[in-house]
Amino acid sequence: xxGAEAVVQCLLEQGVDTIFGYPGGMILPLYDALxxxxxxxxxxxxxxxxxxxAADGYARASGxxxxxxxxxxxxxxxxxxxLATAFMDSIPVVAITGQVDTSLLGRDAFQETDILGVTxxxxxxxxxxxxxxxxxxxxxxxxxxxxxxxxxxxxxxxPRDLFFKDCEFKPAxxxxxxxxxxxxxxxxxxxxAAAEIRKARRPVIIAGGGVISANATAELRAFAEKYNxxxxxxxxxxxxxxxxxxxxxxxxxxxxLKPANRAIAEADLVIAIGSRFGDRxxxxxxxxxxxxxxxxxxxxxxxxxxxxxxxxxLAGEMKSILKLLMQxxxxxxxxxxxxxxxGWKEEYAxxxxxxxxxxxxxxxxxxxxxxxxxxxxxTDVGQHQMWAAQHLxxxxxxxxxxxxxxxxxxxxxxxxxxAQLAFGSSRRVIHIAGDGGIKMTGNEYYTIxxxxxxxxxxxxx
Amino acid sequence: xxxQLQKVMYEERYIACDLxxxxxxxxxxxSFGIEAASVAxxxxxxxxxxxxxxxxxxxxxxxxxxxxxxxxxIKAGVIDEFVEF
Numbered sequence: 001x002x003g004a005e006a007v008v009q010c011l012l013e014q015g016v017d018t019i020f021g022y023p024g025g026m027i028l029p030l031y032d033a034l035x036x037x038x039x040x041x042x043x044x045x046x047x048x049x050x051x052x053x054a055a056d057g058y059a060r061a062s063g064x065x066x067x068x069x070x071x072x073x074x075x076x077x078x079x080x081x082x083l084a085t086a087f088m089d090s091i092p093v094v095a096i097t098g099q100v101d102t103s104l105l106g107r108d109a110f111q112e113t114d115i116l117g118v119t120x121x122x123x124x125x126x127x128x129x130x131x132x133x134x135x136x137x138x139x140x141x142x143x144x145x146x147x148x149x150x151x152x153x154x155x156x157x158x159p160r161d162l163f164f165k166d167c168e169f170k171p172a173x174x175x176x177x178x179x180x181x182x183x184x185x186x187x188x189x190x191x192x193a194a195a196e197i198r199k200a201r202r203p204v205i206i207a208g209g210g211v212i213s214a215n216a217t218a219e220l221r222a223f224a225e226k227y228n229x230x231x232x233x234x235x236x237x238x239x240x241x242x243x244x245x246x247x248x249x250x251x252x253x254x255x256x257l258k259p260a261n262r263a264i265a266e267a268d269l270v271i272a273i274g275s276r277f278g279d280r281x282x283x284x285x286x287x288x289x290x291x292x293x294x295x296x297x298x299x300x301x302x303x304x305x306x307x308x309x310x311x312x313x314l315a316g317e318m319k320s321i322l323k324l325l326m327q328x329x330x331x332x333x334x335x336x337x338x339x340x341x342x343g344w345k346e347e348y349a350x351x352x353x354x355x356x357x358x359x360x361x362x363x364x365x366x367x368x369x370x371x372x373x374x375x376x377x378x379t380d381v382g383q384h385q386m387w388a389a390q391h392l393x394x395x396x397x398x399x400x401x402x403x404x405x406x407x408x409x410x411x412x413x414x415x416x417x418x419a420q421l422a423f424g425s426s427r428r429v430i431h432i433a434g435d436g437g438i439k440m441t442g443n444e445y446y447t448i449x450x451x452x453x454x455x456x457x458x459x460x461x
Numbered sequence: 462x463x464x465q466l467q468k469v470m471y472e473e474r475y476i477a478c479d480l481x482x483x484x485x486x487x488x489x490x491x492s493f494g495i496e497a498a499s500v501a502x503x504x505x506x507x508x509x510x511x512x513x514x515x516x517x518x519x520x521x522x523x524x525x526x527x528x529x530x531x532x533x534x535i536k537a538g539v540i541d542e543f544v545e546f
Binding site: 252253254255256257258261262264265266356357358359361362365366369373382383386387390428435438439442445446448449452453454455456457458459460461 | 462465480484486489490493494495501502503506507510511513514516517518519520521522523524525526527529530531532533534535540541543
């Protein structure tokens with residue numbers, strides 16, 4: 001079969017059911033191959049940036065790899081902000097870009113751009129295919145890289161002529177990477193970590209987005225309950241731990257709730273789980289002179305000791321690590337610590353009864369109105385995002401979708417569209433935005449209206 | 462948010478964040494055929510939100526709220542010291 005048809009077969013094999021994109025000359029052969037393929041929904045966006053954000057929103061909502069396609073040159077460069085957004089938040093996305101014919105490469109052909117060079121630092125990996133014999137293996141590797149280990153975006157650049165070359169398609173099951181067995185050093189660290197947890201007097205968990213991408217929310221909850229550990233969440237970690245839980249202290253960080261931030265400041269043991277100790281959640285906590293111990297649990301060994309010199313680092317698959325740490329029994333008495341935290345919760349409880357019509361009031365109202373409903377919140381970036389993070393009550397993983405690391409204004413609306421397509425009728429998407437983000441990517445309302453997607457937008461202006 | 466940073470760090474020298482030229486966001490989304498409500502009080506919002514939840518189509522609610530600042534906000538680099546507004 002032709003290269004373009006083989007690419008479509010490969011997408012099907014990888015479980016792809018939805019593609020976001022915008023056509024152009026160099027990607028047209030792939031669009032042509034999608035013409036007869038009814039098992040893949042092809043969503044035409046109004047701009048390539050929105051296609052990338054929509055694929056990202058789809059991935060965050062579904063846990064699957066999001067896919068976007070674009071043509072060479074401006075189509076490809078328009079994806080960059082979306083890829084950078086997914087990269088900073090470790091979201092699995094595969095972007096396929098058309099490229100000028102192999103015979104024209106490097107000759108400044110019409111709509112030629114070195115998209116490999118451009119996206120090198122904002123993708124987990126990227127490829128340019130120059131030989132049709134390597135087309136399918138490259139694409140399969142791209143999906144495997146995007147979803148394995150610490151997830152992230154991967155770009156595959158395909159010159160137009162390869163779509164017309166004969167390609168042999170042999171079906172293959174998607175590769176599932178299995179985590180390796182922990183070695184002796186790891187087991188020693190885990191035992192030390194369990195000992196730290198059992199002797200701590202003022203422990204606190206920082207739950208990050210890594211808990212959600214590892215599908216480890218049940219294990220986190222069991223771990224926190226077993227050792228009676230108060231839990232704060234980062235902006236990306238909203239939904240990793242149920243907000244209504246007695247151990248939840250809510251958002252920590254630059255605009256974190258005071259009980260959550262004070263808990264980090266006063267803690268003698270900070271257990272960061274799936275969080276990279278970003279500067280915003282921890283307020284450069286590493287520079288503080290206090291004698292705090294740290295345990296850092298993350299899928300990515302490169303994060304251990306990067307931002308905080310951790311006392312104990314445990315890199316690996318999160319579910320297994322949490323189960324391992326739960327093998328001991330709690331011995332420490334945390335009554336005084338919990339009494340202190342309860343006092344802060346009461347002292348700093350927000351006042352929603354001031355009588356004024358403000359955003360915190362509206363967020364609290366929505367939190368109550370949405371309780372027990374199936375919904376997911378997708379935000380843009382700015383004040384509304386922080387108010388939503390503080391005052392909404394998200395109980396479930398994938399119920400909160402936001403651009404955390406890159407802070408991309410304009411992310412909200414196209415991501416809400418992608419999320420709503422992933423959720424179908426299982427969850428209603430509540431999109432919260434400020435007026436600025438709407439001016440950036442509001443054009444995507446055209447697609448939302450065309451598809452009749454029940455996205456409910458709340459603007460704070 | 463820019464306004465908030467300019468208040469805290471730039472002596473309230475507000476630039477590139479005040480937009481005196483208005484835009485009608487409800488009218489904007491209505492041009493796509495999307496239903497929109499513009500609300501300015503708790504009661505109006507409650508009614509619009511309840512109505513929007515019952516519909517299986519795109520909905521927009523524009524909140525006309527007083528400008529304010531996101532609190533708490535920590536001082537640079539210190540997690541338990543907060544900016545006073």
